[in-house]
Amino acid sequence: MMTEIEVKRARLATLERELCWLGSRHDLAMSAFKFDEARDLQQQIAKLERERAELAKTLPAVAPPPTAAPVPVMIRRRRPRRR
Numbered sequence: 001m002m003t004e005i006e007v008k009r010a011r012l013a014t015l016e017r018e019l020c021w022l023g024s025r026h027d028l029a030m031s032a033f034k035f036d037e038a039r040d041l042q043q044q045i046a047k048l049e050r051e052r053a054e055l056a057k058t059l060p061a062v063a064p065p066p067t068a069a070p071v072p073v074m075i076r077r078r079r080p081r082r083r
Helices: 004-031 035-058
Strands: none
Touching: 004 035
16 A cells, blocks of 8 residues: 555656656647636646645655765876887
């Protein structure tokens, strides 16, 4: 059974995908001069962005991945080629 946090994270991922898709459709509608369609899409986007913001406030912050220590790199000199 999924915990409440997992359910919220899954919903957040779904919202991100929907917003990406709607943003693409909005751009296409604007470039095709379909302003009524673009306005409707913008209203849907605004509604989903509000839901995303509310959902993000309720979720705990995700810890950033640990940074790896830099790997030392040894650069060797090139030897001149013999002719």
